Amino acid sequence: MMKITVINATEKKGVTYRLKEIFLEPFRENADITEFYLPKDGPGFCTGCTNCFREKQEMCKDAACVQRIEKAMLEADLLVFTSPAYVFHTTGAMKTLLDHFGYRWMPHRPAKEMFGKRAVIITQCLGAGGSSTAKDIHDSLSWWGVSCVKKSSFKLMSEINWDKIPEKKRSEMRSKLIRLAERMLKIDYSRPAHTNLIVKAKFMAVRMLQTDLGKKNPEYTDFKYWKANGWLGKTRPWK
Numbered sequence: 001m002m003k004i005t006v007i008n009a010t011e012k013k014g015v016t017y018r019l020k021e022i023f024l025e026p027f028r029e030n031a032d033i034t035e036f037y038l039p040k041d042g043p044g045f046c047t048g049c050t051n052c053f054r055e056k057q058e059m060c061k062d063a064a065c066v067q068r069i070e071k072a073m074l075e076a077d078l079l080v081f082t083s084p085a086y087v088f089h090t091t092g093a094m095k096t097l098l099d100h101f102g103y104r105w106m107p108h109r110p111a112k113e114m115f116g117k118r119a120v121i122i123t124q125c126l127g128a129g130g131s132s133t134a135k136d137i138h139d140s141l142s143w144w145g146v147s148c149v150k151k152s153s154f155k156l157m158s159e160i161n162w163d164k165i166p167e168k169k170r171s172e173m174r175s176k177l178i179r180l181a182e183r184m185l186k187i188d189y190s191r192p193a194h195t196n197l198i199v200k201a202k203f204m205a206v207r208m209l210q211t212d213l214g215k216k217n218p219e220y221t222d223f224k225y226w227k228a229n230g231w232l233g234k235t236r237p238w239k
């Protein structure tokens with residue numbers, strides 16, 4: 001059965017929630033869906049201890065929570081991120097979670113599973129800031145190694161209370177989300193997504209950096225990880 005992991009940047013059952021529910025509708029019967037609502041299901045703030053970067057991710061004060069979310073993401077065929085725009089950006093709760101995955105950015109220890117994954121980012125705003133909100137999330141996904149990311153961003157324009165949004169506007173949003181869901185449903189998830197040039201270029205640049213760092217300090221955590229994966233040789237995290 002297909003697995004979907006959803007990270008919601010708000011706990012509120014408002015517009016973001018409704019849009020996400022519409023998107024998930026076509027998957028309900030055939031997918032195993034795991035959802036996280038932030039901040040309730042998320043970690044506390046990153047305190048900058050850098051234990052995850054320098055030593056082990058398990059040394060983070062929030063490791064239990066972060067690792068539970070990471071496991072669900074690594075096991076998923078499709079990742080879904082939802083967020084309202086808060087002052088032109090994603091919510092503080094989502095930023096907090098993304099900070100905790102700094103150690104999974106390519107210059108550190110990216111997870112090879114991410115290179116073949118598909119993701120959808122759904123954002124909405126009243127008038128402006130939906131795209132920069134999606135970009136906040138996309139920046140992390142791209143640096144984690146995810147190539148196949150579809151963004152769907154909405155401008156509500158008149159009203160932020162779902163029940164008061166004009167029916168015409170609601171049905172326009174519904175059609176766009178259902179079309180996206182149907183497109184995502186057609187994918188053969190037994191095959192990894194194509195890794196694009198942007199992700200490959202990032203990987204190759206970091207590979208050079210890691211090779212250099214390793215010459216200076218062969219005990220460097222990230223270098224050892226890259227080496228153990230064979231990425232400094234001919235092995236690549238994509239097929």
Ligand SMILES: Cc1cc2nc3c(=O)[nH]c(=O)nc-3n(C[C@H](O)[C@H](O)[C@H](O)COP(=O)(O)O)c2cc1C
Binds near residue numbers: 016089161
């Ligand atoms: C703190 C806060 C900041 C917001 N900032 C913006 C913004 O910069 N631009 C915008 O168009 N809407 C902004 N909004 C509206 C939200 O993006 C969203 O449309 C609204 O919260 C309804 O979604 P929800 O029911 O999922 O919370 C803001 C809302 C809140 C609560």
